[in-house]
Amino acid sequence: MMAEAQLCGLHDEITCSLCLDTLTDPVTILCGHSFCLKCISNYWDQSQECSCPQCRHTFTKRPELNRNTLLNEVIKKLKKTTLSSPPSQNYAGPGDVECEFCTGKKFRALKSCLTCPASYCQTHLWPHYEGAPWKGYKLVDPDRNLKEKICEKHQKSLEIFGKTDDSCICMMCVVNGHNGHKMVELETEREEKQKQLEATMSDIKRGLEEREKTLKETRRAMKEMKVSGLGRQHFISKRGEINE
Incomplete structure (x- = not known):
């Protein structure tokens, strides 16, 4: 610790x-x-x-x-x-990602590997840092949804976004079936989608603010009309009393 x-x-x-x-x-x-x-x-x-x-x-x-x-x-x-x-008091609890290689009571995963793909605790992760065969493997924070980030056909990590087919693909997909298609890195596409979402949210927010402003102006005008109407009625009433 x-x-x-x-x-x-x-x-x-x-x-x-x-x-x-x-x-x-x-x-x-x-x-x-x-x-x-x-x-x-x-x-x-x-x-x-x-x-x-x-x-x-x-x-x-x-x-x-x-x-x-x-x-x-x-x-x-x-x-x-x-x-x-020793990973003492580091057992997986509710909501934690478990190490897939622990036997018996499982420890909490420290990292997930998109290349393997699997999740590892401290003890079982060390080959990814020290072992030559694991050099270059992609480690991420513990992820319980690893299967969603892995190509079902090739069992490789989804790293590319195919704009032509509007789908996430792995490098094997690029070689075997998407050659010539328009592609970008998945992270690049995510950042672009995030920018588009932020721009859309900004437009929605601006539209709501304009509607709120219009609503306030309408309410103020109605209030002024109501006050003006009451004043006119009061004036007419007073004038009637004087004439009597």
Whole structure:
């Protein structure tokens, strides 16, 4: 449990701000911020200028990237210590995702793997961090709906959205049946749909506000008409009393 606390306390220091995951092959650039080697390389490959994604400091020329050996060792030791710690009082409760490899009373899953696909507790997860065959497997927060994110035909994670067929597909689907179709990454499509939803919600909100404003103006006008009518009646009544 102490190791978990150490990881939580160092979360910002060992997390890549680009992929939002624990640093892999960490490199520290001249401004002092650290990123995964692959993440910062891809970021600069796609940018017009070389700048820090975190503080926006711009470099006149692309800096040479050297692995931060010390930071890399710290992360490895923290992971090893955390994963080897006994998961006491960590049994799955109501609403938790259970580890699929525990026998008897099951522990709570720490991560779900979209590549496997399966969910793992601390003890059974360690090969994904240390074992070469599992390198590159996609780990996500515990998910009880893994089957919905897996291609039924190929048993691979759904990573692509086929715009032509309006469906989520895996990489095997791309090769075997969707070649030539218009496709985007699933995350890109999700972000686009989110933007569209936010725009729609904004339009609805603006329409409701306009209707509310119109309703208030109508009520105010009706109230003024009512007050004006009462004043006229009072005037007529008083005038009648005087004439008598």
